[in-house]
Amino acid sequence: MNKEMLHSAYEINFVEADVCSKFEHGHNFFELAYIRSGTGKHFLNQSECIYHAGQLFLITPEDTHHFAIESRTAFFFLRFNNIYLKKNNLGSDSLQLLEYILQNTNHLNDCILQNIADRTFVGPVIDTIYQEQNVKDLYNEDLIQQLVNTLIIIVARNIAKFLPSYISETTEEKAVSILQYIQQNIYEPEKLRAENISDLFTVSTAYIGRYFKKHTNDTLQGYISKYKVNLIEHRIKFSDKRMNEIADEFGFTDVSHLNKFFRKQKGYSPKDIKNGLAGT
Template sequence: MKKETLHTPYEISFNEAEVCSKFEHGHNFFELAFIRSGTGRHILNQSECKYHAGQLYLMTPEDTHHFVIETKTEFFFLRFTNMYLEKNNFGSDSLQRLEYILQNANHHNECILRNISDRSFVAPVIETIYEEYTFKHLYNEDLIHQLINTLIIIVARNIATFLPDYISETTEEKAVKILQYIQQNIYDPEKLKAEQISSVFSVSTAYVGRYFKKHTNDTLQQYIAKYKVNLIEHRIKFSDKRMNEIAYEFGFTDVSHLNKFFRKQRGYSLRDIRAL
């Protein structure tokens, strides 16, 4: 898998494509992708969802992704590093908060614009960036920087609204890294065993469960189950995958096994979701 590197604090591009121009790749920076027009599928960390105009996706340095284009698509990409955040006068407190929010975004494959009012605000901001980027009006670079900062703050606001209550800026780094590890390996049950987690993070198997609960108020198994069931419900609602494909994707033996797990967590069945 190719890993891309960004050699400048930020980079913007406007692309139009009728076929996928990039295969799965990772990178060492944050990437925002906005769909200006077109339809297709976005694959993020093995999770697939349909995309359409008006959607905005965030990829962190921990993610791998690519787009599968079904109809001609116009993309806006903003790539930026921590260096960009540090050099753009967000203020020390705001910077710490921004870095925390962006780094700890749940790696869900879905549009990050959860606040309804922001959905109608983002497209004009991006179109103004396009105007300034294309036609090089007076003070265009200064204006583009301000618009990029506005976009990043909107993204942070939408992510912060849905961060788990028990995670904050004061949560120990190791606990946050364990959460990230679980999110990244949610499709691989073997990697989610306490023995494996304790080995990766150099914590004794006897202690890793107590350590995790101390910092999150959930046991390892409770958090894994919650995170997994949220992904499963999202997959059922927003993908065309069959139930047996979803069961296989998350390591269940069959649909019956998946349904039993889901009913225990949610109190209703998989069929109830598809009926909504």
């Protein structure tokens, strides 16, 4: 299987085709694929779905995919990597935005636009990018970059509003809020103590654990630990921070404390990731 590389911070392509020229492949970057027109099938991680105009798919570095075109299709592709996110102000810590996308995308083969209002917004944004690329005007590169940022933020919002691995239609709004609170405060251990969460969301300390388990099928501390350790692993893979900086950022007393926590959760050490030995 081919693995494509991205050699710039981001890349935009508008493509029209009757036949897909690429077979199953992976990436070392994120890709947004928007269907401007046409029909066919999208294959993602060995699952397939029928695509049509107006759908937006998110492909992460962990995914493999390809398209099978049935009627002539106009695609918009936006490719971006962690370098782009780290160097551009998206209204929040950009590296944390990368991690948020990595941790919360469901890797299912479905349109990322679950928020109805965003479906009518994305098309005109992409049309504007197309116009700016083809009609050179003052500040058009700056405008295109801002529109790219807008698309990435829309993806983040849809992921934030819909957490499919833990949330269903019957999940109480309070449980969703607790999950989002944990994600937003994962770098501040004091805020994640059970008593603090129970006070903030008016659930008794004695009941908070059972309440969380009931609505997420995971324990409160189990979810916090898994979410944190996966963020740390992605931080090791996608940033150039030293281990002592990561330990400090996540509230560990030192690197030894971080290593002990990480090995308990994952079964291998942070050094194994750096050496390509994780999971072997």
